[in-house]
Amino acid sequence: MSAADARDALEVAYRTEKRRVLATLLRLLGGFDAAEEALHEAFAAAADRWPREGIPANPYAWLVSTGRFKAVDRWRRQTRLANAGPELAALSAPAMEPSMPEPVQDDELRLIFICCHPALPPDARLALTLREVGGLTTEEIARAYLTRASTIAQRIVRAKARIRDEAIPYELPGRAELPMRLDSVLRVLYLIFNEGYAATEGPSLMRADLCAEAIRLGRRVVELLEEPEALGLLALMLLHEARRAARVDAAGDLVLLEEQDRSLWDRGRSTEAQELLERAFARRSVGPYVLQAAIAAVHTQARSVGETDWNQIVALYDVLGRIAASPVVALNRAVAIGMRDGPEAGLAAIEAAMTPGSLDGYPLAHAARADMQRRLGLTEAARASYHRAVELTRQPAERRFLQARLAQLPARPAGAED
Amino acid sequence: MRYACLIYYNPKTLFGGSPEAEAVLAECTTHDVKLKESGHFVMAEALELPESAMTVQVRDGKMSAVDGPFMETKEILGGIILIEARDLNEAARVASGHPLARIGSVEVRPVVDFSQPRPKL
Numbered sequence: 001m002s003a004a005d006a007r008d009a010l011e012v013a014y015r016t017e018k019r020r021v022l023a024t025l026l027r028l029l030g031g032f033d034a035a036e037e038a039l040h041e042a043f044a045a046a047a048d049r050w051p052r053e054g055i056p057a058n059p060y061a062w063l064v065s066t067g068r069f070k071a072v073d074r075w076r077r078q079t080r081l082a083n084a085g086p087e088l089a090a091l092s093a094p095a096m097e098p099s100m101p102e103p104v105q106d107d108e109l110r111l112i113f114i115c116c117h118p119a120l121p122p123d124a125r126l127a128l129t130l131r132e133v134g135g136l137t138t139e140e141i142a143r144a145y146l147t148r149a150s151t152i153a154q155r156i157v158r159a160k161a162r163i164r165d166e167a168i169p170y171e172l173p174g175r176a177e178l179p180m181r182l183d184s185v186l187r188v189l190y191l192i193f194n195e196g197y198a199a200t201e202g203p204s205l206m207r208a209d210l211c212a213e214a215i216r217l218g219r220r221v222v223e224l225l226e227e228p229e230a231l232g233l234l235a236l237m238l239l240h241e242a243r244r245a246a247r248v249d250a251a252g253d254l255v256l257l258e259e260q261d262r263s264l265w266d267r268g269r270s271t272e273a274q275e276l277l278e279r280a281f282a283r284r285s286v287g288p289y290v291l292q293a294a295i296a297a298v299h300t301q302a303r304s305v306g307e308t309d310w311n312q313i314v315a316l317y318d319v320l321g322r323i324a325a326s327p328v329v330a331l332n333r334a335v336a337i338g339m340r341d342g343p344e345a346g347l348a349a350i351e352a353a354m355t356p357g358s359l360d361g362y363p364l365a366h367a368a369r370a371d372m373q374r375r376l377g378l379t380e381a382a383r384a385s386y387h388r389a390v391e392l393t394r395q396p397a398e399r400r401f402l403q404a405r406l407a408q409l410p411a412r413p414a415g416a417e418d
Numbered sequence: 419m420r421y422a423c424l425i426y427y428n429p430k431t432l433f434g435g436s437p438e439a440e441a442v443l444a445e446c447t448t449h450d451v452k453l454k455e456s457g458h459f460v461m462a463e464a465l466e467l468p469e470s471a472m473t474v475q476v477r478d479g480k481m482s483a484v485d486g487p488f489m490e491t492k493e494i495l496g497g498i499i500l501i502e503a504r505d506l507n508e509a510a511r512v513a514s515g516h517p518l519a520r521i522g523s524v525e526v527r528p529v530v531d532f533s534q535p536r537p538k539l
Contacts, residue, residue, distance in 0.1 A: 033511055037456065040508070044457030137505030139419070139528075149528070153506040 006051040013059040019135055021063045023107035027170050029071050032160045042067035109224050110172055116185040117168055124159040125188050127152050134213045144195060186233045189214045193237050211241055231280035232290030235273040239296035242269035254401045258305040270300045288324040291316055310340035327358040335368050343375035363392035367402060379410055420529040421501050421509035426493040427522030445517035458512050460500040468494050493522055
């Protein structure tokens with residue numbers, strides 16, 4: 001056993017086992033701080049002992065038992081100073097000794113559910129999940145969310161204090177509570193994914209990382225809970241991810257779905273998403289994620305925009321509008337109607353969706369309206385709508401895209417006024 | 419990543435002889451060992467009181483030196499510890515384990531990474 005072999009094994013263990021070891025230690029030790037300290041000590045011990053004693057057959061089990069031993073040892077030392085704590089009593093109980101590796105994935109899933117506990121504020125759930133489950137550092141999370149590292153660090157510290165103070169149990173929620181809790185987990189995963197997918201600022205590699213992490217966690221949830229909405233969210237994320245390569249051109253500009261080079265789409269991912277969707281529909285209970293994924297799948301199945309089954313897309317939006325009505329759903333449905341029945345019907349539907357006023361500040365609504373107006377030859381109205389969309393857009397790539405559209409409009413007749 | 423833990427305390431509290439302060443002082447002597455065991459340790463030094471310090475400045479090429487800063491009842495910088503930690507959260511957790519955190523305060527500061535651009539003010 002060379003020192004280099006041991007170092008390589010340690011690096012692999014750190015990359016692949018760290019999260020699972022932390023999740024198990026959290027269950028065994030019952031607190032984030034104790035678990036993290038034990039995790040660190042276990043890896044420090046491995047760096048010291050693996051080169052001398054050899055790499056253990058099961059690094060995960062070795063790290064868990066070493067981490068746990070270190071924690072018990074520390075508590076023993078501390079109790080000599082301040083009289084025995086209940087933790088020590090629990091941990092020294094003989095019954096605890098042999099109960100080593102329980103199903104590992106359960107621990108990781110349990111950790112996701114704790115980090116997404118509804119008692120925590122949403123931004124804390126996000127930061128905690130990214131750090132404790134995703135393995136990102138405080139500094140990386142801060143960079144992704146354009147916040148200061150100390151802000152993220154405080155959010156995490158407060159969330160952990162809340163978990164401790166409210167004695168939130170380190171366990172999976174019971175059947176009755178599951179749907180509500182799963183909802184929170186799925187929402188956090190989708191937020192993480194969208195941050196990686198839609199944001200255009202900041203280092204781009206980091207963002208692809210966020211998408212990959214959200215998909216990895218989505219797979220974990222699906223492996224353990226065959227819930228339709230979990231299947232739906234994973235399918236939705238895979239379908240978006242399948243189109244990633246075609247979504248931006250060589251210059252970094254946005255390419256609309258209808259103009260994307262469909263040969264760049266990742267067929268493996270969309271096939272996997274299709275299978276997930278079939279499993280979800282077989283459960284005969286569809287929610288918003290399943291429906292959104294189904295819509296994305298209809299787009300993906302078409303070999304060109306012309307072959308897109310707009311009838312089916314409108315029908316899916318109808319159902320989505322009934323179970324999860326929102327102005328954005330109404331807008332998307334209106335655009336699909338425009339694609340199915342022509343720009344006149346589309347414009348009328350878009351105007352109707354925009355009437356309540358809630359979409360006034362939403363750039364894509366003005367862009368969609370502009371698009372229908374352009375196709376109807378209402379050049380000046382289209383120009384005004386594109387201008388409004390440009391004003392509202394903060395993302396540089398979207399802004400460039402809209403300005404290009406504006407430039408393509410027929411020139412204003414000489415002497416004409418607005 | 420490396421973090422400096424700057425330890426501040428009020429000397430009147432720490433050296434006032436209370437049982438709590440005595441316990442903190444006793445624990446301080448072995449704290450480095452704990453940091454070494456957990457793999458976070460880079461270096462640590464306790465500082466003499468500020469009355470033994472000197473402050474230097476160079477203005478127009480001339481050095482001036484003054485005593486002090488003089489000790490007030492406020493918290494003073496009493497020690498510096500350099501640690502290696504995964505991120506700011508881990509550094510804060512390690513810092514919170516210092517005995518003086520119970521009686522004074524510990525400021526955790528990331529060590530500058532010179533490959534990164536300078537801060538914009």
